[in-house]
Amino acid sequence: AQSVTQPDIHITVSEGASLELRCNYSYGATPYLFWYVQSPGQGLQLLLKYFSGDTLVQGIKGFEAEFKRSQSSFNLRKPSVHWSDAAEYFCAVGYSWGKFQFGAGTQVVVTP
Amino acid sequence: SQTIHQWPATLVQPVGSPLSLECTVEGTSNPNLYWYRQAAGRGLQLLFYSVGIGQISSEVPQNLSASRPQDRQFILSSKKLLLSDSGFYLCAWSVPSGRVNEQFFGPGTRLTVL
Numbered sequence: 001a002q003s004v005t006q007p008d009i010h011i012t013v014s015e016g017a018s019l020e021l022r023c024n025y026s027y028g029a030t031p032y033l034f035w036y037v038q039s040p041g042q043g044l045q046l047l048l049k050y051f052s053g054d055t056l057v058q059g060i061k062g063f064e065a066e067f068k069r070s071q072s073s074f075n076l077r078k079p080s081v082h083w084s085d086a087a088e089y090f091c092a093v094g095y096s097w098g099k100f101q102f103g104a105g106t107q108v109v110v111t112p
Numbered sequence: 113s114q115t116i117h118q119w120p121a122t123l124v125q126p127v128g129s130p131l132s133l134e135c136t137v138e139g140t141s142n143p144n145l146y147w148y149r150q151a152a153g154r155g156l157q158l159l160f161y162s163v164g165i166g167q168i169s170s171e172v173p174q175n176l177s178a179s180r181p182q183d184r185q186f187i188l189s190s191k192k193l194l195l196s197d198s199g200f201y202l203c204a205w206s207v208p209s210g211r212v213n214e215q216f217f218g219p220g221t222r223l224t225v226l
Binding site for chain 2: 032034036041042043044045046049051090094095096099100102103104105
């Protein structure tokens with residue numbers, strides 16, 4: 001069965017500091033991996049996706065993620081966070097023809 | 113460009129009352145459509161998905177039902193709401209290509225059942 005684990009429920013980071021959000025997945029075939037961001041009371045916005053090819057993918061808002069098959073991980077990074085990056089972040093694995101399994105999310109708080 | 117709408121944005125309903133949430137997509141044809149429920153701290157749970165008019169698949173047994181009366185309209189319903197139906201409901205769509213594609217989400221509906 002497919003599963004997605006985001007080990008960190010909550011992360012606090014200072015503005016200007018780097019950010020890394022962890023995601024581990026369990027899926028028997030080639031994974032299709034996604035990161036979404038959700039601001040309070042809003043829908044989810046796609047940050048980036050990995051289907052194949054280069055294992056380091058660039059997304060919007062200065063985010064990047066690296067796929068590591070050996071570790072079954074797809075961690076999200078940003079070199080320098082802005083106050084506007086405070087939100088909840090979801091990792092997801094797509095399987096079958098388009099069904100997704102989402103992680104439980106990581107809440108990011110940015111302090112001045 | 114494609115857009116997805118949900119309404120209402122917020123809803124407060126008494127236990128036992130009916131429910132109807134609507135989702136519409138513009139700018140695309142024959143999309144795959146999805147209903148998710150998001151409970152606090154628990155991520156997103158897929159409730160229903162649809163690959164075409166009148167074609168609905170249910171992911172979990174529950175007090176809810178879904179319908180797709182038109183190509184770009186997806187409705188979530190209940191005959192009698194339970195307290196446990198409270199949550200944030202998200203509609204999403206994806207391109208129907210027979211492979212995995214990103215899903216695009218609507219703004220959501222906050223449902224509170226009292």
